[in-house]
Amino acid sequence: MAVGKEIREKIKSVKSTQKITRAMEMVAASKMRKAQERMEGSRPYSDKIGAVVGHLANAHPEYRHSYLNEREIKRVGYIIISSDRGLCGGLNVNLFREAIRDVKSHHDNGVEIDYTAVGSKALGFLGRLGINLVSEASHLGDQPEMATLIGPVKAMLDAYDEGKIDRLYVVYNKFVNTMTQQPTVRQVLPLEQEKSDEFGHHWDYIYEPEAKPVMDTLLQRYVESIVYQGVVENIACEMSARMVAMKSATDNAGDLINDLELVYNKARQTAITSELADIVGGAAAV
Amino acid sequence: MSMTVHVDIVSAEKEIFSGVAEMVFAPAEMGDVGIAPRHAPLLTRMKPGEVRVQQPGGEELDFFISGGLLEVQPHVITILADTAVRAVDLDEAAVLQAKERAEAAMQDKQATMDYAKAQVELVQAAAQLQAIDRIRKRSGA
16 A cells, blocks of 8 residues: 555654664663772772871871962863763763853953863864864773873873963762762862861971972872762763663654554555545446 | 771772871871871872771881872871872873873864754754653654
């Protein structure tokens, strides 16, 4: 029967789209579990190095590192962490919106801004704006390695050391739960310190070989670990956002197929009815 | 019972060891060190090498690390292991690479940040998302 050929074609194409979105949903779900494990795995290091830096803030070092000193703000740096791939709902758009809002508050005060992009989407977004991009890292994959982040982060740290930037922020999606991702702007430099009374008396570390190189290394690792933590957390966010987006795409495709099938059946019924009417009419005439 | 100290060995990507020890040997930058419980606070860098943890009962565990940091508090020893091989010139090379990639990505782009344009783009993207939301609701109803 020639009726509704277009509709049947349409249904077929929606069905194959649905197959793809369903497959993507399942892939994202399994990747999400792994990404969450990695997120948990990186936590001990950032907790421990945070504790060491906390001890350092409470010690009375003979040498005070520039990462601990507030400076007048003339120029700030942003490290913007995004996903490498799209099809993950509003994840990146929401993140960029949050970043732009924060950046704008600095911009309005006449502060200039440097950027580092982590992830292809951030690179694409910042690239289109024509801003001062200092460094970038993209195509990190699902298992990011610390090694790929060292360069981009150090470019920002060098800029801070040279006094080119006076503050450093990291922008990433914080993983709240599978349904919720929170775009977050975190200040990295100067380090925010908490004084505690745990160590009441005057004390300091023994540094080997000397305070400065040891603290340089420690604080560089600390900043790197903050950025790394941001990256793995953002990947967990990406996977869960993609899973949710693909689930709703699959559901929508199902709705669409139902609607189309209804239209198709109606059209078929109408054709049959009119054919019958023709036959009956023809028989009556004879 | 002999004295023990808590030891944590972590790398950026995972926790390697957490437990108690009677003695810990680590390859500090100025030479190998052996840390016993109640050692004075110490902060030092480590060379690539072997960390040995002597557990109560005489058992000994070995871990290879590619450098990192060693923090000693009287009752806690923290070893922050690097996951990558690190050296100043290697780090510098990575910086240069990251910068070059950024410059390449920015070629043929305007010289100044256009915030108005950025906001327009964001508003457009947000509007698209809202439209998708509306369509979704309508088809669901």
